[in-house]
Amino acid sequence: MDAQYPAHWEADVVLADGGTAHVRPIRPADADRLLAFYSRLSDESIYFRFFGPRPKLSDKEVAWFTNVDYANRVALIATIGTEMVAVIRYDRVSATEGEVAFLVEDAHQGRGVASVLLEHLAATAHENGIETFIADVLPANMKMMGVLRQAGYTAQSRFADGVVRMTLDLAPTETSAEVTAAREHRAEARSIERLLTPGSVAVIGASREPGGVGQTVLRNLLAADFTGPVYPVHREVRAVAGVRAYPSVGAIDGEVDLAVVAVPAESVLDVVKECAEKGVHGLVVVSSGFGETGAGGRARQDELASIARSYGLRVVGPNCLGIANTDPATRLNATLAATLPGRGRVGFFSQSGALGTALLQRVAQRGMGISSFVSAGNRADVSGNDLLQYWEEDEASEVILLYLESLGNPRKFTRLARRIARRKPIVAVKSGGTPVGHSARALRLPDSAISSLFAQAGLIRVDDLIQLFDVGQLLAHQPLPAGPRVGLVTNSDAMGLLAVHASADAGLEPRPPVNLGASAGPSEFGTALADVLAADEVDAAVVIYMPPIPGDTAGVAAELLKVSQGTGKPVLATFEGHLGMHPDLRVGRTPARGSIPSYAAPEEAVRALAHVVRYSAWLAHPAGTPPELPDLDPEAAHTLVTHHLNLPPTEAGGPEAEAASETGGARETGAAGPEAGPQGAREDEGFEPGGLPAQEAGAGPVEIDATELLACYGITVWPAPIVRSPDEAARAAELLGWPVVVKVTGAEAARRAGTVRLGLGGPDAVRAAYTELAGQYGDAVELAVQRMVPQPAVPTVVGVAEDPAFGPVVSFGLGDVTARLLEDEGFRLAPLTAEDAAGLIRSVRAAPLLFGEYGYPPVAVEALEDLLVRVGRLAHDLPEVARLDLDQVLVGESEVIVLGARAVLKTPPGPRQDGGPRRLT
Numbered sequence: 009m010d011a012q013y014p015a016h017w018e019a020d021v022v023l024a025d026g027g028t029a030h031v032r033p034i035r036p037a038d039a040d041r042l043l044a045f046y047s048r049l050s051d052e053s054i055y056f057r058f059f060g061p062r063p064k065l066s067d068k069e070v071a072w073f074t075n076v077d078y079a080n081r082v083a084l085i086a087t088i089g090t091e092m093v094a095v096i097r098y099d100r101v102s103a104t105e106g107e108v109a110f111l112v113e114d115a116h117q118g119r120g121v122a123s124v125l126l127e128h129l130a131a132t133a134h135e136n137g138i139e140t141f142i143a144d145v146l147p148a149n150m151k152m153m154g155v156l157r158q159a160g161y162t163a164q165s166r167f168a169d170g171v172v173r174m175t176l177d178l179a180p181t182e183t184s185a186e187v188t189a190a191r192e193h194r195a196e197a198r199s200i201e202r203l204l205t206p207g208s209v210a211v212i213g214a215s216r217e218p219g220g221v222g223q224t225v226l227r228n229l230l231a232a233d234f235t236g237p238v239y240p241v242h243r244e245v246r247a248v249a250g251v252r253a254y255p256s257v258g259a260i261d262g263e264v265d266l267a268v269v270a271v272p273a274e275s276v277l278d279v280v281k282e283c284a285e286k287g288v289h290g291l292v293v294v295s296s297g298f299g300e301t302g303a304g305g306r307a308r309q310d311e312l313a314s315i316a317r318s319y320g321l322r323v324v325g326p327n328c329l330g331i332a333n334t335d336p337a338t339r340l341n342a343t344l345a346a347t348l349p350g351r352g353r354v355g356f357f358s359q360s361g362a363l364g365t366a367l368l369q370r371v372a373q374r375g376m377g378i379s380s381f382v383s384a385g386n387r388a389d390v391s392g393n394d395l396l397q398y399w400e401e402d403e404a405s406e407v408i409l410l411y412l413e414s415l416g417n418p419r420k421f422t423r424l425a426r427r428i429a430r431r432k433p434i435v436a437v438k439s440g441g442t443p444v445g446h447s448a449r450a451l452r453l454p455d456s457a458i459s460s461l462f463a464q465a466g467l468i469r470v471d472d473l474i475q476l477f478d479v480g481q482l483l484a485h486q487p488l489p490a491g492p493r494v495g496l497v498t499n500s501d502a503m504g505l506l507a508v509h510a511s512a513d514a515g516l517e518p519r520p521p522v523n524l525g526a527s528a529g530p531s532e533f534g535t536a537l538a539d540v541l542a543a544d545e546v547d548a549a550v551v552i553y554m555p556p557i558p559g560d561t562a563g564v565a566a567e568l569l570k571v572s573q574g575t576g577k578p579v580l581a582t583f584e585g586h587l588g589m590h591p592d593l594r595v596g597r598t599p600a601r602g603s604i605p606s607y608a609a610p611e612e613a614v615r616a617l618a619h620v621v622r623y624s625a626w627l628a629h630p631a632g633t634p635p636e637l638p639d640l641d642p643e644a645a646h647t648l649v650t651h652h653l654n655l656p657p658t659e660a661g662g663p664e665a666e667a668a669s670e671t672g673g674a675r676e677t678g679a680a681g682p683e684a685g686p687q688g689a690r691e692d693e694g695f696e697p698g699g700l701p702a703q704e705a706g707a708g709p710v711e712i713d714a715t716e717l718l719a720c721y722g723i724t725v726w727p728a729p730i731v732r733s734p735d736e737a738a739r740a741a742e743l744l745g746w747p748v749v750v751k752v753t754g755a756e757a758a759r760r761a762g763t764v765r766l767g768l769g770g771p772d773a774v775r776a777a778y779t780e781l782a783g784q785y786g787d788a789v790e791l792a793v794q795r796m797v798p799q800p801a802v803p804t805v806v807g808v809a810e811d812p813a814f815g816p817v818v819s820f821g822l823g824d825v826t827a828r829l830l831e832d833e834g835f836r837l838a839p840l841t842a843e844d845a846a847g848l849i850r851s852v853r854a855a856p857l858l859f860g861e862y863g864y865p866p867v868a869v870e871a872l873e874d875l876l877v878r879v880g881r882l883a884h885d886l887p888e889v890a891r892l893d894l895d896q897v898l899v900g901e902s903e904v905i906v907l908g909a910r911a912v913l914k915t916p917p918g919p920r921q922d923g924g925p926r927r928l929t
Contacts, residue, residue, distance in 0.1 A: 013078040016918040017132055019927035020317040021086075024120030024191070026199035026289070027320040028928070029093065031128050034083040038092065039070050041085075045092040050114045056149040057111045059171075073097075079136050084129055086121050089284060089319045096125040104139040108176075110152070120195065122155045127188060127925035130161075130178050141176040160184030192926045193397050199322050200390070200398035203290040204333045204380050206265035207236045209342060210257055210288070212279055213270035213295075214240035214248045221294055222270035223249060224344050225330060232332075232341035232348065237262060257286045264288045268330065268342050273297030273305065276312060276326070284319030291316060292342055293325035294361075299386045300327055313388040317928065322394075328385025329364035334378060335404060343383065345369075351598055352377020353484050355405035357395045359413045361385045367411065367473065374588025376481050377598055379404040389928070391416040393424055400428045407483045409476055410436040417929045418458075418813045420922040422465040422837060429466030430631065433483045433623055436462065436469050437476045453811055453835070460835040460851060461814060464844060466626045468619050478616040481589065481605040486578035488624040491547040494614065495540035496521035498552035499528045503582070507550055507610035514618035519546060526556050534567030541575045548621075550613050551581045551604075565592035565604075573602055578620070580613045581606045632841035637878060639722035642885045648720065649888045652712050652913055714892060714909035721878045725906045728753075728794040734775035740793040741774045750777040753790045767796060797905055801898035802857055802867050806876065808838070808883040808892035815920045816883035818876060822854045823896045840880035845873040858899060867899040875904050890914040 018032040076083050083097035093116045098106035112121050145152050161184050162177040214222035229238050239260045240248040254260050267288045298309035316323045330343030334351045341348050345365045349372040356378050358364045364383040399405040462469045470476050494516050498504040504521030511518035522536045540549050572579040583590050583606040593604040607613040715725040731737040741748040752763040765777035803823030811817050821833035834851035836844045860866035891912040898905040
């Protein structure tokens with residue numbers, strides 16, 4: 009790595025056709041690579057770039073093009089393998105303008121290389137203060153003009169002196185963000201499509217030994233009747249499982265789209281290079297011996313991903329079960345699992361290879377069916393994010409099931425889920441911890457926060473694999489409920505009561521069950537279900553059929569199917585204790601829409617229904633966009649943050665800083681005041697609001713009073729000047745207005761009882777309170793005076809943490825001791841929409857106290873929502889804000905009052921995850 013440019017300027021990218029390339033700045037050592045690239049260009053491409061013929065580059069030109077300063081002159085190249093296939097550059101022509109030009113090898117034009125290079129160059133230009141690109145283009149060079157116009161930036165053009173001068177304003181726009189996301193989506197979806205719909209498959213390492221990994225995959229491919237040719241590769245034998253074998257991938261006569269690699273780990277890298285030379289599109293590496301084995305294996309795994317991507321290949325694995333596609337046009341079973349479910353409407357992703365076989369067996373036993381399946385194993389390259397992109401477009405996949413053991417790029421995951429869940433439900437099991445070997449970002453958020461962020465994205469998170477399939481089969485076969493009201497039809501009083509209690513416990517609203525008695529037959533069940541579904545006060549129905557003696561099972565099932573069709577309301581069943589798609593409750597041989605899922609017990613049925621009800625309610629609310637806010641000055645906030653980060657710690661406002669002015673608030677304004685509760689307690693550790701974890705130590709964290717910073721976002725913090733004598737305390741109280749409080753400042757005091765004196769109405773009372781507290785805590789203690797809130801109010805706390813994986817996260821909870829002890833908090837990703845803010849407030853269990861319940865007066869919830877939106881905007885705008893704590897925020901009947909706010913600033917190591925130009929992460 010060249011030390012002259014930031015590491016994040018290098019990236020692996022997916023091209024429009026699903027292939028990959030590597031983007032990096034040019035280096036002096038690229039001189040020969042540049043000459044080779046230039047020699048492969050057509051005369052037309054050279055003419056369009058240089059406005060005339062130029063058969064070769066001179067030594068002086070090569071030196072000029074390859075030696076750049078990475079500030080005023082920047083050039084990025086795209087490489088595939090060892091070859092350079094494209095270059096883009098800018099040269100600064102003024103303080104804020106750069107002249108841009110690019111050149112793509114003819115053989116790679118039309119693959120989207122120029123578009124992705126332009127995204128990356130624009131990001132580097134922004135970091136260097138370039139705000140505008142200008143480009144002089146020949147009128148006939150329609151491709152270049154198309155790339156510039158279609159980037160989504162504000163573009164202008166004018167014709168003069170035989171050329172078109174195009175000007176691009178590089179300020180991000182809603183259109184440019186949409187263009188980038190759409191291109192990312194199409195490219196990543198296409199890359200997975202190429203893996204799951206190969207025209208031919210090679211199995212590398214397919215030995216003659218029965219039960220061997222390679223032979224198992226080969227036999228499963230043949231048993232599934234894959235529609236294309238299958239090529240065993242073995243260096244010594246001529247045939248495997250009765251199929252002609254080849255000594256190497258290169259020796260195969262025809263083209264190879266997909267290669268399944270089952271060779272020892274130390275041989276995999278050589279196989280990757282062979283596959284690249286052959287033109288293979290993708291690899292499934294079932295071999296183990298990589299990240300799961302320790303540091304050495306992890307290094308080998310990283311090298312595998314790097315080499316494969318550099319040659320344009322996507323990789324599933326290593327240490328994975330494989331991939332499958334049940335489409336009759338493909339019939340791909342490139343897995344180690346002999347049992348593959350039939351055709352269905354569920355796309356299924358599993359990170360676990362070992363667990364994958366059991367999972368597929370469970371799906372098959374339930375009769376659910378799948379559209380496609382991917383086991384990512386250690387997930388060196390292809391991840392759940394890639395599959396989400398593919399399944400969003402795949403018409404055969406109506407429901408997405410995810411078994412996740414880790415999250416590679418959580419912020420991207422939630423962004424994709426939030427978009428895709430509007431079209432297709434996503435159900436996920438997120439297991440605890442991160443298995444060794446997985447390529448995953450460090451997560452510091454508590455598990456409850458992850459659940460909150462998943463809920464914000466509309467993702468259905470379940471507790472275990474049983475619920476994953478319970479919810480999946482309901483979504484795959486029944487319509488969504490309009491609400492939580494459940495009608496119950498049963499032939500067992502006891503089972504009906506179980507269903508009622510389970511429904512209430514799950515947050516549903518059960519209606520009194522219709523008990524038909526043990527002898528009820530088809531007509532009774534059909535009539536009862538029809539009546540229940542016809543009722544306006546019913547949104548879904550659960551039918552319990554458990555005859556004590558053999559009954560007319562087929563007849564009852566037929567009636568249930570007939571009555572439920574076309575009602576638009578979901579019907580679930582506990583049908584003879586059958587788990588999955590009961591044969592008599594299926595519509596068609598392969599369960600189609602309208603089939604009624606069956607559950608082993610009523611509790612499982614209503615639990616699955618409750619998950620779907622919550623998802624349906626999320627869908628009913630508009631997605632929303634972050635609102636436009638008045639009185640914002642993000643430029644001033646950025647200047648303020650930069651100023652503090654460039655100061656020595658004591659000047660910036662660290663623990664040894666001088667006290668703030670009487671009107672500006674104290675350095676330690678985060679101290680709990682009297683409104684924090686009877687004892688002003690904080691149950692978190694140090695500067696850590698609620699469940700948000702501590703920021704990792706790094707270079708130059710600076711703690712500041714956040715009063716000025718919040719003012720840039722229209723948020724006022726009540727002043728709390730620090731005082732150093734009884735008389736100074738009395739003078740401060742006179743300035744603030746009566747009544748006042750005197751309190752001990754600092755995070756330690758906030759966690760201790762007896763640090764606040766309330767309702768002080770005169771100078772003598774203030775002097776006495778100061779003397780008492782100073783005597784109790786010593787002369788070194790810092791005391792502050794603050795006006796007391798004149799009206800009843802509910803104490804709350806608002807926090808922000810810049811999580812390394814998720815990015816900026818906003819937290820909210822009530823400020824009383826009980827709420828803190830119970831960790832009753834909600835979390836949302838920034839920026840917040842109005843709907844996000846409203847949902848965040850209502851997500852905490854103590855939220856009814858804000859809405860006039862339990863004898864409390866209703867408070868200004870709308871003002872609180874506005875505050876949360878503003879805090880979220882600040883968190884989004886300023887990645888330097890590693891932590892922000894508004895403690896406390898009092899919510900009164902007509903306003904919100906921020907009593908104190910502190911921030912920890914830290915220079916970020918680079919751009920946020922999932923920010924800026926497209927890249928594989």
